[in-house]
Amino acid sequence: MDESIASLASAIGSRVKQERQARRWTLDQLAEAAGVSRRMIINVEQATMNPSVGTLLRISDALGVGLPDLVQSPESKAVKVIRKGEGAVLWSSESGGRGVLVAGTEPPEVVELWDWILGPGDKHASEPHTPGTKELLQVQEGTVAVTAADQTVALEAGDSITFPGDVAHSYANNTTEPARFSLAVFERGVGSPHREAGNE
Structure with missing residues (x-):
């Protein structure tokens, strides 16, 4: 993984873990809710792989958050600016x-x-x-x-x-x-x- 992909994978992994723990779910509970394997959840949380868009959608749906919430820093600002190259x-x-x-x-x-x-x-x-x-x-x-x-x-x-x-x-x-x-x-x-x- 190059640096930008690794950084994104790490941010996604942290966010998934944070959302899972906020719900007091085990790895198995999230895996079952998302319809993916426990190993996949572990890999995502530990940022050891770059999951597909489909996998991220399943996980975000299971957690009840939108896909943007998994890949963007949480901000409470009403106006969010994403500069060219930051997507x-x-x-x-x-x-x-x-x-x-x-x-x-x-x-x-x-x-x-x-x-x-x-x-x-x-x-x-x-x-x-x-x-x-x-x-x-x-x-x-x-x-x-x-x-x-x-x-x-x-x-x-x-x-x-x-x-x-x-x-x-x-x-x-x-x-x-x-x-x-x-x-x-x-x-x-x-x-x-x-x-x-x-x-x-």
């Missing part, structure tokens, strides 16, 4: 692609703002998020193929799409040129009893 890189590829969480709001209505670059041939597949999740995407450069709800749409620069994030979906660059898009993810009722009951 959390949560996905990367060998061809130069990356998914950067650049901003987010706190529960219960969580909105995540992402900056994505897909290198030539890159594809990022995502598991269904919690019920009611919505995604909004706009292509800034290149061509992006978005697949959701068994439908694939090719989008050019300037095109946008809204789709349910609670179904399996993916973003792909099937061209030989890089592509870039902005993505907003909206999750309702994070950490609320209504949402937890709906996830059982």
Whole structure:
């Protein structure tokens, strides 16, 4: 792991441990609630690995916090500024692609703002998020193929799409040129009893 990835992994690990201990949960209890192995929770808390976005979403959902809360320093300020280059890189590829969480709001209505670059041939597949999740995407450069709800749409620069994030979906660059898009993810009722009951 390079220094920035190691630093992010350490921050995430500390935050997960802090949230787990605040609930007086054991490693096994969090693992069961998140649907991941105990070893995975240990690895995340000890920052010995760089977990996937899907794993982080499962853990954040189980803890009842938004993904932004796991990757950003807790601040009580009404205005939060994240400077260029300070976002959390949560996905990367060998061809130069990356998914950067650049901003987010706190529960219960969580909105995540992402900056994505897909290198030539890159594809990022995502598991269904919690019920009611919505995604909004706009292509800034290149061509992006978005697949959701068994439908694939090719989008050019300037095109946008809204789709349910609670179904399996993916973003792909099937061209030989890089592509870039902005993505907003909206999750309702994070950490609320209504949402937890709906996830059982």
